Amino acid sequence: MKIRLFSLAAVLATTAIVSSAMAQEKVVHVYNWSDYIDESILADFTKETGIKVVYDVFDSNDLVETKLLAGGSGYDVVVPTAPFLARQIQAGVFQKLDKSKLPNMTNLWPLVSERLAKYDPGNEYAINYMWGTTGIGYNVDKVKAALGDVPIDSWDVLFKPENAEKLKSCGINILDASDETFAIAMNYIGKDPDSKQTADLEAGGDVYKAIRPFVKTFNASAYIDELANGDSCISIGWSGDILQAKTRAEEAGNGVKVEFVIPKEGTYMWFDNLAIPADAKNVDEAHAFINYLMKPEVIAKATDYVQYANGNLASQQFIDKEVLDNPSVYPPEAVVNKLFTISPYGPREQRVLNRVWTQIKTGS
C-alpha cells in the first residue's frame, strides 16, 4: 500500500512539473475552417515568435456558434462568418481587439473593412481573413449538353424550372446554407435580399420548391468532390470551393471541366473574420497571431493556397497573378457593386427560415 501511495505521489508530482512547464510555453489555440490555410504559415509563425499554434478545424458556422454560446470553448482565435459574427458580438462572445497590438492593420483594405462594419460597427471586434461570393459552379460540357449553347451568366440557369428539369439527369446540388440561399432567391425575384419578412422568405422558398423535384442533393462540403468527379453537374457553392473542384478535376485528368460564375443578378458576399473570444486565455498570443496574418506576404500566401480573396490591400502585390486576375476570386468593381450582404436573422426569423428550408429539403 505504501509503495502504491508513493508511486501515486510520484506520478502526481511529475504531472505537476509537466503542466507547469507547459504553462510557460506560449501557445495560441486557433479554430478555423477546414482546408483554409497554407499550413506552412503556422510553422513560420512559431519560428518567428516562439508561440506554438494548436490548430483545430470546423466545417459549419452552426457548430462554432453552438460551442461559443455554450462558453469555455478554450479557443483564442476563432473565424466566424459575418452574419454569425454580428450575433455573437451581440451575445458577448468576443472581446474588443487591442489595436495597439495590431500595427499591421494599416495594410487592410478599406472597402472590405467598410462592408464588414455592417456586422461589426466600428470594426472593434474582428479583422477580415478571407471573403468570397456564393455563385454557380458547373460542369461545362454536361451543362452544354443539357441546355445547348447558352451563356451561363444568370441564376435563370438553375432557378427556371424548365432549365432545372433538363439538368436533373446530370445532377443538381443546392448549397445547404439556408441564410445565403434565401437571400440569393429573394434577390433573384426582385425582393430585398436582406428582408426578414415571413412573406418574402416564403417567396424565396418558393423558388426552391419549384425546382425541388429536379434537385439531387443539398450539401455544403461533399459537392466539391461531386463536381470534380462528374457526379453532379451544377451546384450553388462558395467561390473558393468551386475553384478547388476545378483544380481537383484538372489534377485527376478525368476530362471534367468545372467553372465558377457570379450571376449577373448579383449574389451574396460573405466575410470570414478573425476574432478573440471574451474568455480566451492567451490574449497576447491571439493578437500576435492576428497581427502576423495581416502581414502582406503571409496573407498573400494564404490566398494563393485557398483561392479566396483577402481583406488586405497591401498583400495584392504579393499574390499570384493568376489568382489576382481571376474575376471569380477578385471580381471587377462593377461586379463587386452588385454583391450584397445580409444582416443576421433574429431567433423567430431564423425559425421561419429553417422551417421553410426543412420543408424544401424533405420535399413536403
Next chain:
Amino acid sequence: MANVAEANPAPHTGGHSWTRWLVVVVPYVWLILFFVAPFLIILKISFSDTAISIPPYTPVFEGFGAIGDFFSQLDFENYIFLTEDPLYIWSYLSSLRIAAISTLLLLLIGYPMALAMARAPTSIRPTLVMLVILPFWTSFLIRVYAWIGILKPDGLLTLALQTIGLMGPDQQVQIFRTDYAVFIGIVYSYLPFMVLPLYSALEKMDNSLLEAASDLGCPPWKAFWKITFPLSLPGVIAGSMICFIPITGEFVIPDLLGGADTLMIGKTLWTEFFGNRDWPLASAVAVILLIMLVVPIMIFQNQQKKVV
C-alpha cells in the same frame, strides 16, 4: 459516500454490513448523478426561452434569492409549439416507423444467426462470438462511411453488379441517399446488439427438452415454436429493446446515408440545436422523445412483474 454510509448504518441490515448498504447506494448515486440530474437540467431548459447570450437561453439560475422570479419565467410555450407544427409529430412517427422496421429486420436476420451459433459445436462457439464482436474494433463512424463507398452510384456495389453482368454499363445502383440505405446502415450497425442477447438466451436452453419433444413425435418446426422460441423470448425482448431505443434517436446513419427527405427526430433535433440555436425547443423535443421511449418500457416491465 463511505462516510455517509458509516454514519447512518441501515438498521435492518445490521451494523456490520455497511458494505452491503454501499452496494445498494452506489447504483442510485450513479443514477441520480448521471441520469436524473442531467434530465432535470434538460427539463428546466425546455421551460426556458431563447436569448442571444451565453448560454443561449433565459432565465439562468442565479441563486436562491431570486428563485421565485426564476420559476415565474418558466412556461410550457415550447411544448405547445411542438403540437402546432406537424414537422415534429411527423419526425417522431417517422423515427418510430424506421426503428420498428429495422428492429423487425434485425430479428429476422439475427435470430437464425444466434440459433446457428447456439447449436454450433461448443469448441467453435467462442470464435463465432468473437466474429460477431469483431466489427467493434473499427470505429462506428468509419464503418458507416465505408457503406457510402459501397452504395454510392459509382460505388463497389454497382461495380460488382456490372462485373457479373446483372447490370449494364450505363446502369447504376440508386440506393445511396434513400431510406433503403438508412435501413442497410442501421441493420448492419446494430446486428451485434441483437445477436448477442439472443445467443445468450438460446445457449442456456436445455437441449433435452427438444429431444423429449422429438421422442414424443413433435416435428422440428413445431418444437421450435412450442419450445425454442418461447424460451428465447427474454432474449428477443432484450435484443429488440437494445436496438429499438437507440435507433429511434439515431442521427449519424440517416445523416450520412439518408436522403434530404429522410425525416428522423435526431436530424430535427440537430436543426433545432445547431441551425436554429433554439436550445429550449431542442430540449423539449428531447424530453418528449425520452417520455415516448421510457413510458412504454415502464408499463411493459410492470406487466412482466405482474405476470411473474
